[in-house]
Amino acid sequence: xxxxxxxxxxxxxxxxxxxxxxxxxxxxxxxxxxxxxxxxxxxxxxxxxxxxxxxxxxxxxxxxxxxxxxxxxxxxxxxxxxxxxxxxxxxxxxxxxxxxxxxxxxxxxxxxxxxxxxxxxxxxxxxxxxxxxxxxxxxxxxxxxxx
Numbered sequence: 317x318x319x320x321x322x323x324x325x326x327x328x329x330x331x332x333x334x335x336x337x338x339x340x341x342x343x344x345x346x347x348x349x350x351x352x353x354x355x356x357x358x359x360x361x362x363x364x365x366x367x368x369x370x371x372x373x374x375x376x377x378x379x380x381x382x383x384x385x386x387x388x389x390x391x392x393x394x395x396x397x398x399x400x401x402x403x404x405x406x407x408x409x410x411x412x413x414x415x416x417x418x419x420x421x422x423x424x425x426x427x428x429x430x431x432x433x434x435x436x437x438x439x440x441x442x443x444x445x446x447x448x449x450x451x452x453x454x455x456x457x458x459x460x461x462x463x
Contacts, residue, residue, distance in 0.1 A: 327433055330433075331430070331433055331434060334346075334361060334430060334434070335434075337362075338361060338362035338365065341362075342362060342366075342397050343360050343361065343362035343363050343393050343397065344360065344361045344362050345358055345359070345360055345361075345386055345389050345390060345393070346358070346359055346360075346361055346428075346429075346430045346431070347375070347386060348427055348428065348429055348430070349427075355374065355427070356374070356375040356376075357372055357373065357374055357375060357424065357427055357428075358372070358373055358375060358385045358386050358389050359371060359372035359373075359389075359427075359428050359431065359441075360372075360389060360393050361430055361431050361434055363393065363396075363397075363401075364431070364434075364435050364438075364439040364440075366397070366401060367401070368396070368401045368403070368440075369403075369404070369418075369439070369440035369441060369442045370428070370431055370439050370440065370441050370442070371389060371392065371393060371418070371441075371442055371443075371444050372421060372424055372427075372428065372441055372442070372443055372444065373385050373388065373389060373443065373444040373445070377444075377445065377446055378414065378446065381412065381414050382412070388414060388416070388444070389444065391411055391412070392409065392411070392416065392444060395409070395411065403418060403442075404418065404442070405418060405419065405420045405442060406418065406419070408447060410449075414446065415446065415447045415448060415449055416444050416445060416446055416447060417444075417445050417446075417447040418442040418443070418444060418445075419442065419443045419445050420442065420443075421441045421442055421443040424441060424443070425437065425439075425441055428441065
């Protein structure tokens with residue numbers, strides 16, 4: 317179940333370093349897992365405050381990228397912010413030899429605990445999926461599972 321932004325004093329205190337990071341760096345990355353630790357994901361927080369969709373990717377999708385999925389998410393978010401945002405569903409990007417496509421996502425919001433605590437359900441989410449150098453062809457990836 318999705319709730320509104322955190323108001324419990326303990327949650328607010330937990331989120332303060334994350335808010336500080338967002339204020340300082342423009343965004344943050346969170347590594348999280350479903351409640352039974354079956355699926356690990358990396359997602360951004362802070363892009364919502366700039367009117368942009370947050371990004372999420374499975375930890376297993378970019379194991380060959382330097383620093384894995386967290387490294388890719390760091391480079392991608394930094395590049396998109398440097399460009400002034402303006403990205404959306406279907407966009408394709410390449411950096412350091414890795415092609416990615418942004419695909420629509422709504423089911424995985426339930427795994428974004430920190431984003432839910434910050435924004436409630438009021439944020440857009442795009443999945444970062446690897447794709448082939450021919451960006452019209454999507455590579456097969458592991459779906460992010462909820463069960």
